[in-house]
Amino acid sequence: MSQATITVREYARLTTETIDSSLDRAQVPSTAFDWLCKLSSSFSKSGAALVHVEDRRWLCLDNFVGVLETPCGTRLEILPKHFESGDCVSESRRLLRRMIQAALDLPSREVGDADLELFDAPLSEWIMHRFLQALDHLVKRGVRFDYQRIEEEQRFLRGQMDIVKQMRQPPGRAHIFNIRHDVFLPDRPENRLLKSALEQVCTSTKEPENWRLANELRSLFLEVQVSSNITQDLRQWSNNRLMSHYQSVKPWCELILKKQMPLAVAGEWQGVSLLFPMEKLFERYVAATLRRALPYDAKLTTHAASEYLCTHNGGQIFRLEPDLLIQHGQERWVLDTKWKRLDAADRDNKYGLSQGDFYQLFAYGKKYLKGKGELVLIYPRRMAFKKALEPFEFDGEMRLWVLPFDLEAKSLVDHEATTLPISSHITEEESVNYREVGT
Incomplete structure (x- = not known):
């Protein structure tokens, strides 16, 4: 499945006809056009409006910004409609990243906007890049392991024998010992969530540097299972002092897993879809700025x-x-x-x-x-x-x-x-x- 990234901005018009694409109008595949129509109908039921259909040939986007990935592989990047001259794409991407980071109170280890300047990629790649950086920093400081109690039957003694169970063994199984012992494993809620987010990044990223780092980190989490219940594991995320070095990666992990989105597209298709109502994003950005002033x-x-x-x-x-x-x-x-x-x-x-x-x-x-x-x-x-x-x-x-x-x-x-x-x-x-x- 081929993938193309189409960059537009708020209130842009989309069509399947052959046109000269710009930030305000672009051509999309018919499969992506039909999927956006279906997605818009689900939004309308909840009171939101993603697109408006015009003459059955055009879709007019509303004031959402972010990234939408369709099942056919088309990635639609929607930027704020703010800049009127110059390199609107780079400046709009930089502005959107800064607003998201401030509005959601996401951590940043860099000083100033250097990282925003150097990594000029679509929004979803930037989020994955920041998650991988934070995870790499965590791994260098050490992944947290915990002792877990294992109860099993073995032909040898290890740890403690469960006397009660052993006395209940039938004569033909007297040589099998019921034992319990502790194993030092990385199987914790935090690590399961990080593994889940990392797996999503490995399958979604198109940036060579992101792909390389994601697969390097993936090999370090082979012993960890993905989370089977993301909501429950998020509630069990520990914030004690022994887990302090995990705090910087948590917001990015939640962002990847779509648990902290002002609006995330969910459903049968699990692509990279992160949408932000621009009105709400601006409100949070202003609030975050005034908070410091x-x-x-x-x-x-x-x-x-x-x-x-x-x-x-x-x-x-x-x-x-x-x-x-x-x-x-x-x-x-x-x-x-x-x-x-x-x-x-x-x-x-x-x-x-x-x-x-x-x-x-x-x-x-x-x-x-x-x-x-x-x-x-x-x-x-x-x-x-x-x-x-x-x-x-x-x-x-x-x-x-x-x-x-x-x-x-x-x-x-x-x-x-x-x-x-x-x-x-x-x-x-x-x-x-x-x-x-x-x-």
Whole structure:
């Protein structure tokens, strides 16, 4: 089965007709086209939309990013639609990797973005590469073995004899000894999960360097069985101090095994399919960045759920869940993230802002801020939206800011104009001391 990688970006259009492919439109095999249609129907049943069918000849992708592998071997790489010039593919890949690593709080042994620059491969290959690096580091420090009690029948004595069982032996089997002894084996839940992830990498990777390292590590795990119950083994993963060197590989292992995905494609076809809703990924990336920029005594709650829009028959109804809620002392700020392009020069079309978003923020402000304070809408920074818009006044005591978030610099632009307790320079010690509160 041949395999081709097709690289596009959000909202790209796919067809089976012969066309000049680009990031916004591409030709796919008819088998991949039909499979995507079936996959989209399963998504629609759960309320999500992966693609939209146009004229039965075109598929329009939604705002998901990541990798999809079809049964026919076609690998579809979907990148963020953010960069407008230059090498959009390399820059978009680098941005997506950085956002995934920050949003999922994945460990990194490298300093800075050097690894992102050197390994310019599709997203799935990068994830497998990072997993193999972490596993190689673990193996060099030593795979954890444990003693396991074995009870068996043998013609020789070893360990302890089970006297009760031995006395019950029939006369014809008196020469067979019932013994129990301990064997030092690597058969632990953690190692079974690593073996399962490693087997998946060995069969999925197309990068020569990944393939070489994966098969080298595979030979070191010959004594380990693959996990027969991934969910149970994940629950049994030990976090004690003797297993501390396993912690850096765990998130990558979970990522490979599709247990920590915001959205993973599951079903009969078990290819490399890792999808991320871009709206959620942007929200988590902003939250992870602000977490490091807040003072240690500030609290950031994601998806606060303590307020409701109204009451009905003695109970509360219509829960209000802002993306981010910051509390510092007695002050509060409500923030919402939107993965959408704004145009600061397009005043006639309200810059691309949604009236529904303003209604929503107004309700948040009335309930969470008691009608007094600052609200913030955060959009990605781009050439047409480089600085904050002039504030929007709801009334004399509640104000809404629309701020750009610089994805490259990892900073909230013009936050100084607000009263947000965000530091432009934060020490590593302060970042470590901060703890996120909420779900």
